[in-house]
Amino acid sequence: MVSPEAVPFAKTGGLADVAGALPKELAKLGHRVCLVIPGYDTIDWATQGFKEWRRLTVPTALGPIEAVIEQATLANSGVQVLAVRYDPFFARPGLYQEAGRSYPDNLERFAFFSRAVPELIVALKQERGWVPDLLHAHDWQTALGIVYLRTLYSGQKPCQGIATIFTIHNMGYQGRFPAADYWKTGLSPELFTPKRLEFYGQLNVLKGGLVFADYLTTVSPTYAREIQTAALGFGLEGVIQERQARMIGIVNGIDVDQWNPATDPYVPARYSATDLAGKMICKDGLQREMGLPVRDVPLIGIVSRLTEQKGLDLVADVLPDLMKMDVQVTLLGTGDPSLEARFRTLRTRTSKKIGLRIGFDEGLAHRIEAGSDLFLMPSRYEPCGLSQLYSLRYGTVPVVRRTGGLADTVTPYSSDAVKQGQATGFLFDEPTKAALLTTVLQALRVYGQKDEWTALILAGMGTDVSWAKSARAYVDLYRRVVGMKP
């Protein structure tokens, strides 16, 4: 399993949660998993139990680079973690960017990291006699790993027999670079064609993964359909259409040990579906922490990257209307500087109703999931989304746009659906201020009807959001793909 981020080592978004949790589930099902990540500065080498395994010379277009391979185990699992450490590339304050600007050498950084993958496969065979059946790579930063395996290493044992799966977590991030930088991949110029790595005159690294992998997956069935359309394919819909017979959508699960209201160390009181009393204490605590009056009022939570994708501009649009009502909003997020500024201004105007924290704070994310009544995710698109799954588990009713994984994981409110114990949240269709506002108002009305509201909470908390089912779906797919090996 190769990922550019993984909990608890490095995280900017949901991919880290997936890469930290899925390997553990696979191990529980009896599989031997080795997780490979870049050796970032966010890793606390000693505390997280890393020890140097060996040096590894990685041939790159820039010349040979000597990496240090650090080794550890994922807590409570037999999953081996290998971190590819080369400080000039990865000992930086950010993973991919700083102050909103991508690192100018991201191609060099992730081409190097990806090239280390087949080299590690060779080293694992030589030193440990271990050869994986399958390589599972995530997002553009690792796509070249599959391309290298199928090109530069295609004739080399043990690489040639390894099946490959590439998972798309977000088509909005493709790793596009000028054609003039193509040489940095170290790949033959013959591969720079529209059928392979070229995209309208540019290098498109994600496309390499889409074209070369034996099988593609994405993180929800709805998103698997959406990326075949011009609206959400980000220009690669044609490539996806061509490969759709070898693509499947599997929804993410969540790590139910880390996200468990009954044991969560980050929240002030524990609770469960059979005893919700602690949730009130969490709400009081959250109001206090965010500088809001501690009182009985619907509290709407948001935890999000502040980007166009997440539709947070719609939230900024509706806030002035919402603030005329008796509600509180609490937001934790970081990203687009202009959105950050908008929320800061709104907060200054209505500090008694808006609690704002600009930044990345794992503990506060847990406290918002636990202490809020409603959780807002008005995403323009959402491949899967994990925050709404955390909300379900924490008895916080999600209000989401009907797109991607949000559509697949939240069951919409209706009186009938509540009576049948099915409804878990509220959905709206149009990405507009009006649609969002109407749906929040509907949710607030239902909030006032305590029986219905409690039924929504309990249905959410009773939903199986664990990895169990999805991990099995991956294993089924792995078996199928290993069986159809080249």
Ligand code: ADP
């Ligand atoms: P995405 O990966 O597109 O950002 P997801 O919903 O899949 O969306 O995952 C987001 C993850 O990142 C969740 O675990 C969420 O709690 C976390 N997260 C997002 N923003 C922050 C933040 N500012 N502080 C702490 N955690 C955050």
Ligand code: GLC
């Ligand atoms: C991406 C998507 C998000 C998904 C996450 C993990 O960051 O934006 O929807 O949940 O990957 O798959």
